[in-house]
Each structure stands twice: as structure tokens, then as C-alpha cells.
Amino acid sequence: MKTTILATISVLTSLCLTSPLVAQTDDPVQRLISTKECAGCDLSGMNLNGLDLGAVNLSGADLSDASLKNTILVGANLRGAILRGANLKQAMLTGADISGADLTYADLTEANLFRAKANELGGTDFTNAIFSNTMMPNGNIRNPKPIVISTPENVIPAESPGKIE
Numbered sequence: 001m002k003t004t005i006l007a008t009i010s011v012l013t014s015l016c017l018t019s020p021l022v023a024q025t026d027d028p029v030q031r032l033i034s035t036k037e038c039a040g041c042d043l044s045g046m047n048l049n050g051l052d053l054g055a056v057n058l059s060g061a062d063l064s065d066a067s068l069k070n071t072i073l074v075g076a077n078l079r080g081a082i083l084r085g086a087n088l089k090q091a092m093l094t095g096a097d098i099s100g101a102d103l104t105y106a107d108l109t110e111a112n113l114f115r116a117k118a119n120e121l122g123g124t125d126f127t128n129a130i131f132s133n134t135m136m137p138n139g140n141i142r143n144p145k146p147i148v149i150s151t152p153e154n155v156i157p158a159e160s161p162g163k164i165e
Contacts, residue, residue: 108134
């Protein structure tokens with residue numbers, strides 16, 4: 001009888017102690033950091049400031065209104081990601097794939113997009129995105145459609161990559 005009671009208490013105790021661990025692994029940010037994989041996941045409104053997310057797969061992910069200030073996204077796959085209203089100030093996006101991403105109202109102030117892959121930039125929406133001292137992709141953008149980046153002060157054709165001030 002005592003053995004049965006002790007066994008029951010032992011099982012219940014172990015279940016109670018492991019529940020918080022299961023809850024922590026369900027956190028999409030922790031999963032993203034540990035696996036570098038979060039394709040199609042919902043990270044909208046999340047604070048990802050200053051994280052090293054180099055070579056992460058965020059294709060099709062919802063990062064609308066997320067804060068990615070000073071975040072390292074070198075070589076990240078952001079293909080088709082939703083970055084509407086995202087704060088990408090001083091983000092390092094060198095070599096990232098932003099093809100087809102929605103960057104409407106995103107703040108790209110001092111972001112580095114050097115060598116970013118944007119072969120399908122025509123599907124990338126930069127409407128009202130903020131560019132100030134932003135380093136843009138270097139090289140050819142292969143796209144049949146003309147691309148225009150609109151800023152509050154001016155309109156800049158994206159066929160001439162370079163630094164936008």
C-alpha cells in the first residue's frame with residue numbers, strides 16, 4: 001500500500017515539475033533561437049532586439065510590428081515574410097533573402113541590406129518604408145517589373161542600388 005502511494009506521489013511530482021519545461025519549448029522565440037527555424041510562424045509584435053538570428057529560416061513568417069532593432073539577420077531567409085511596420089533600425093541583413101517580403105511601413109533606418117538577395121524584389125513591398133543611411137543590395141536585381149521605393153521626401157528607382165540617404 002505504501003509503495004503504491006509513494007509511486008503515485010512520485011509520478012505526480014515528476015509531471016508537475018516537467019510541465020513548465022514543456023511550456024518553455026512552446027515559446028516561438030526560444031524555438032527560433034535554438035533551432036534557427038521558424039518558417040511560417042507568427043512572431044508579430046515580438047521583441048527580437050539585438051538577437052543573433054544569422055542564417056535563420058523565417059520564410060513566410062509573420063513579423064508584422066516586430067522589433068528587430070540591432071538584430072543580426074545575416075544570410076537569413078526572409079522570403080515572403082510579412083514585416084509590415086517592423087522596426088529594423090540598424091539591423092544587419094547582409095546576404096539575407098528578402099524576395100517577396102512585405103516591408104510596408106517598415107523602419108530600415110541604418111539597416112544594412114548589402115548583398116541581400118532580392119531576385120524577386122518586384123513582389124517586395126516598400127510602401128512608406130523608412131530609409132535613412134540604409135545600405136541597399138549591391139548588384140543586379142533581376143525582375144521584369146520596374147521597382148520604385150517611395151519615401152516621404154522622394155521617390156527613388158531601385159534599379160540603381162546604393163546608399164540611400
